[in-house]
Amino acid sequence: xxxxxxxxxxxxxxxxxxxxxxxxxxxxxxxxxxxxxxxxxxxxxxxxxxxxxxxxxxxxxxxxxxxxxxxxxxxxxxxxxxxxxxxxxxxxxxxxxxxxxxxxxxxxxxxxxxxxxxxxxxxxxxxxxxxxxxxxxxxxxxxxxxxxxxxxxxxxxxxxxxxxxxxxxxxxxxxxxxxxxxxxxxxxxxxxxxxxxxxxxxxxxxxxxxxxxxxxxxxxxxxxxxxxxxxxxxxxxxxxxxxxxxxxxxxxxxxxxxxxxxxxxxxxxxxxxxxxxxxxxxxxxxxxxxxxxxxxxxxxxxxxxxxxxxxxxxxxxxxxxxxxxxxxxxxxxxxxxxxxxxxxxxxxxxxxxxxxxxxxxxxxxxxxxxxxxxxxxxxxxxxxxxxxxxxxxxxxxxxxxxxxxxxxxxxxxxxxxxxxxxxxxxxxxxxxxxxxxxxxxxxxxxxxxxxxxxxxxxxxxxxxxxxxxxxxxxxxxxxxxxxxxxxxxxxxxxxxxxxxxxxxxxxxxxxxxxxxxxxxxxxxxxxxxxxxxxxxxxxxxxxxxxxxxxxxxxxxxxxxxxxx
Numbered sequence: 001x002x003x004x005x006x007x008x009x010x011x012x013x014x015x016x017x018x019x020x021x022x023x024x025x026x027x028x029x030x031x032x033x034x035x036x037x038x039x040x041x042x043x044x045x046x047x048x049x050x051x052x053x054x055x056x057x058x059x060x061x062x063x064x065x066x067x068x069x070x071x072x073x074x075x076x077x078x079x080x081x082x083x084x085x086x087x088x089x090x091x092x093x094x095x096x097x098x099x100x101x102x103x104x105x106x107x108x109x110x111x112x113x114x115x116x117x118x119x120x121x122x123x124x125x126x127x128x129x130x131x132x133x134x135x136x137x138x139x140x141x142x143x144x145x146x147x148x149x150x151x152x153x154x155x156x157x158x159x160x161x162x163x164x165x166x167x168x169x170x171x172x173x174x175x176x177x178x179x180x181x182x183x184x185x186x187x188x189x190x191x192x193x194x195x196x197x198x199x200x201x202x203x204x205x206x207x208x209x210x211x212x213x214x215x216x217x218x219x220x221x222x223x224x225x226x227x228x229x230x231x232x233x234x235x236x237x238x239x240x241x242x243x244x245x246x247x248x249x250x251x252x253x254x255x256x257x258x259x260x261x262x263x264x265x266x267x268x269x270x271x272x273x274x275x276x277x278x279x280x281x282x283x284x285x286x287x288x289x290x291x292x293x294x295x296x297x298x299x300x301x302x303x304x305x306x307x308x309x310x311x312x313x314x315x316x317x318x319x320x321x322x323x324x325x326x327x328x329x330x331x332x333x334x335x336x337x338x339x340x341x342x343x344x345x346x347x348x349x350x351x352x353x354x355x356x357x358x359x360x361x362x363x364x365x366x367x368x369x370x371x372x373x374x375x376x377x378x379x380x381x382x383x384x385x386x387x388x389x390x391x392x393x394x395x396x397x398x399x400x401x402x403x404x405x406x407x408x409x410x411x412x413x414x415x416x417x418x419x420x421x422x423x424x425x426x427x428x429x430x431x432x433x434x435x436x437x438x439x440x441x442x443x444x445x446x447x448x449x450x451x452x453x454x455x456x457x458x459x460x461x462x463x464x465x466x467x468x469x470x471x472x473x474x475x476x477x478x479x480x481x482x483x484x485x486x487x488x489x490x491x492x493x494x495x496x497x498x499x500x501x502x503x504x505x506x507x508x509x510x511x512x513x514x515x516x517x518x519x520x521x522x523x524x525x526x527x528x529x530x531x532x533x534x535x536x537x538x539x540x541x542x543x544x545x546x547x548x549x550x551x552x553x554x555x556x557x558x559x560x561x562x563x564x
Contacts, residue, residue, distance in 0.1 A: 010124075011041050013506065018049045023508045025049075026111060027365035033114040034201050034460075035506065036123040065545075071562040072262040073544070075555065076274040077287040078405070079241055079267040081434040086212040087158060087220050090167045091433060092456070095209045096287045096555045097244045097265050101142070101229035102212035105133055105152070105204045110308045110550040112363075112459050114201055118147070118213055118230065128198045128504070131191045132184065139253045141215055142227050142234050152189045154216035156181040156204075162482060164220065168210035169483025170467030171203055196504040202459035206554045209456070232258035232558035241267055252558070259546070259561040271406065278303065278539055284562070285540040288552040290406035291348045297539045306538040307351065308550035311361040311464070312457045314411060316529035319449045321474075321489040324396060331526045333386035337422045338415070339378040340531050347410055351537060355530035358519035359464045362533060366461070366502070366511040368519045376523065383422035395423035401444060402429070402452035403436035411531075412452055426450075446475045446487050453487055456553035457536065461515065462503045469522065470496045488527035495521045 014032055017023040023031065025046070032042045080093035086102055089095055105119035119133040139147035159168040160178040180192040193200065204211045215228065222228065224238040230253070233246035246263040266283055268274040271293045277283045279300055289297065289305070297303045318325035318334065325331055335357055344352045353362055356375055360367035388394055402412050409430050416426040436445050445453050458464050467473050467483065471491035475484040495518055502514040536552040546559040 010035060010506065011037055011045060015045045015048055017508045018045065023365070027508070029113050030111065030365055031506075031508075034199055036121060036201070038121070065563065067259055067546075067561050068563055069259050069561065070261050072264060073260050073285065073557060073560055073562065074264045074266060074283045075285045075287055075557075076266050076268055076277055076283040078433070079269050081437060082439070083221065083224070084238065084244070085221055085223050086210060086214055087164055087166050087168075089210065090437065092288060092553065093267055095456075095553060097238075098212055098223060099206065099209070099231070099554055100233050100244075100246050100263060100265065100557055101223075101231045101235045102214065103229070103231050104206050104211055105213065106201055107206050107554075107556065108202075108459055108551060110548055112551075114205055114459075118152070119204075122201055124198070124200070127196050128200065128506070129193050129196045131193070131200050133189045133191070133204070134187055135189060136253065137187065139230050140251050142229050142231075142249060142251075144251070145215075147213075147230050148216075149183050149186060149189050151216045152213055153181045153183050154218070155211075155213050156191070158214070158218070158220075159210055165482055166210060167483070168208055170473065170485045171208045171210075171463060171483075173483055174466065174470075174472055175200070175203065195500065197462070198504060198506045199460040199462055202463060205459060206551065207457065207459035207463055209553065233260075233263050241269075243267060254558065258558045260557065263557055275539075278541065281541065284544050285547060286538065287555055288406070289537040289539040291351050291537060292407040292410050294537075294539065295349075302542055304540050304542055304544075306536075306540065306547070306549035308536040308538075308552070309353075309363045310457045310534055310536040310550060310552075311363055311459075312534040312536060312553070313355060313359075313361065313455050313530055313532065314408060314534075315451070315453045315455065315468075315487060316415065316531065317451050317453060317487040318527060318529075319447075319489050320491075320525075320527050322449055324391065324398065325449060327390040328525060329386045330390035330396075331529075333383040333390065333422060334419065334424065335376055335526045335529045336379045336383040336386065337418050337424070338529065338531055339418060340376075343411070343414055344532055347407055347414065348532070348534070351535040352532040353535075355532045356519075356523060357526050357528070357530050358522040359469060359528075359530065360461050360515050360519050361464075364461055366508065366515050368512070368516045372516045373519055373523060380421055387423045395425060397425045397427070398450050399427045399429055399448075400450045400452065401431065401436070401448040403433045403445070403454070404430050405433045405454055408452055408454060415452075441479050443479055446479060446485070451487060457551045460503075462499065465499045465518075466503075469527065470499060472496075490525065490527035492521060492525060495525075 018028045077096045078093045081091040084094045084097045086098045106114045107117045120136050122133045135149050159166045182190040184190045226235040232252045236247050237245045244265040318331050467485040473484045473486040474489050498518040505511050536550040538552050543563045
């Protein structure tokens with residue numbers, strides 16, 4: 001097949017990138033979905049490159065037989081750290097609960113290919129500073145009223161309003177400002193961006209978990225009253241700290257779905273009782289399964305472990321604006337002290353990959369490789385020298401503050417043991433998750449000198465870089481600039497410039513070059529040690545089918561069914 005099937009420059013550019021080997025097939029599918037390339041155009045590009053659109057690697061696990069309707073899925077998840085509200089939520093328990101009833105404009109599959117949900121298609125303007133989203137017609141809210149473009153406009157006006165306390169402000173800062181979402185016509189919403197942003201659809205997908213679409217008259221704090229959403233299940237009851245109960249939405253827009261009669265989200269304050277409940281059959285699935293503390297599940301004949309590469313990671317952040325970690329040498333000493341292969345073997349049994357102290361995850365299509373930037377390895381002697389140079393003495397005492405969540409306390413213990421060998425004596429402070437994140441002017445994770453913070457998977461590097469590592473994301477003293485999540489308080493204008501250029505480009509070669517330059521700056525400055533990128537793990541009983549293996553920060557239950 002020739003290239004006559006391509007109707008615009010963007011489609012032809014993707015074809016050239018793939019034809020010349022600058023983009024793999026997986027990268028092509030991801031980039032095509034983000035840029036809104038139609039299925040027919042993607043098929044033409046793939047056919048011209050000698051391949052096809054079907055690929056099992058991007059699919060959810062096979063169902064293993066004919067779909068059976070009925071039954072109630074019982075899922076286990078951590079207790080929400082705060083009230084479950086789509087605008088303000090930020091932790092796993094709340095996110096998993098809200099997205100059972102509410103929906104996004106688009107949704108990522110396990111390979112981060114975006115698929116339509118409440119939007120049927122999307123496309124950038126001439127320079128990707130504007131984006132048009134076509135809104136699905138014939139959808140009803142769960143109270144029977146029609147879903148319209150006005151609901152979409154109101155949702156994003158709410159999420160970008162600094163007074164809303166929206167947890168999405170960190171994602172939209174510098175990209176989308178309040179009042180810049182327009183109702184173009186009855187079927188189209190136009191997003192007018194603050195700057196060119198070629199990955200924008202990820203920001204209105206499940207990778208920005210607050211981007212769930214709510215009614216135009218939605219009042220923050222009312223979600224747990226129930227009956228709010230367009231999703232496959234209707235929230236019927238919410239018991240704080242215990243569970244949320246959902247019933248099938250009989251008027252769901254995707255005909256034939258959902259397959260289940262209902263769903264119960266059960267809350268657990270710790271991982272151990274959640275594991276015990278899964279083994280005993282008291283729950284059918286865990287939203288997210290840490291390897292540490294869940295080892296028994298991996299040899300249980302009644303359990304299947306779904307595994308997916310991800311962009312989920314943990315920071316080991318150091319305040320660059322305060323002593324002692326204002327010293328770059330001391331931050332580098334921390335980085336050189338860690339034996340990362342031992343960490344991955346000991347904590348995860350290999351179910352993670354090495355981090356190299358920059359935020360471009362290996363699974364991102366544009367990320368630097370170790371050929372571009374050699375992997376940082378443990379060097380005890382160098383770390384000791386750096387401690388001496390930074391402090392004028394052979395040892396220093398510091399406190400490491402973090403949360404009691406998944407494997408994070410185990411990682412903190414590992415860090416403490418490793419740093420002792422280079423003269424950095426660590427006292428651990430492990431707080432309840434709700435305390436660690438806090439609210440308002442009391443958010444320890446943003447102010448402690450030395451901390452570990454969990455970050456869920458994101459669809460594009462910009463969703464990590466913008467809220468966590470740019471100058472504009474540095475919190476102010478009273479933490480009143482909501483959404484500023486740069487816990488290291490690090491600012492490098494050259495890095496910021498490279499990030500913006502990266503986010504504006506659609507050219508694979510240019511994006512990689514910019515990523516390499518930015519990654520070198522970040523690795524040298526080491527505001528965070530990024531020691532590992534997690535594989536997402538999700539444990540289910542053998543009778544559960546159709547649950548995607550990732551992203552595990554979200555739950556897409558509409559296609560799930562239970563066998564006998």
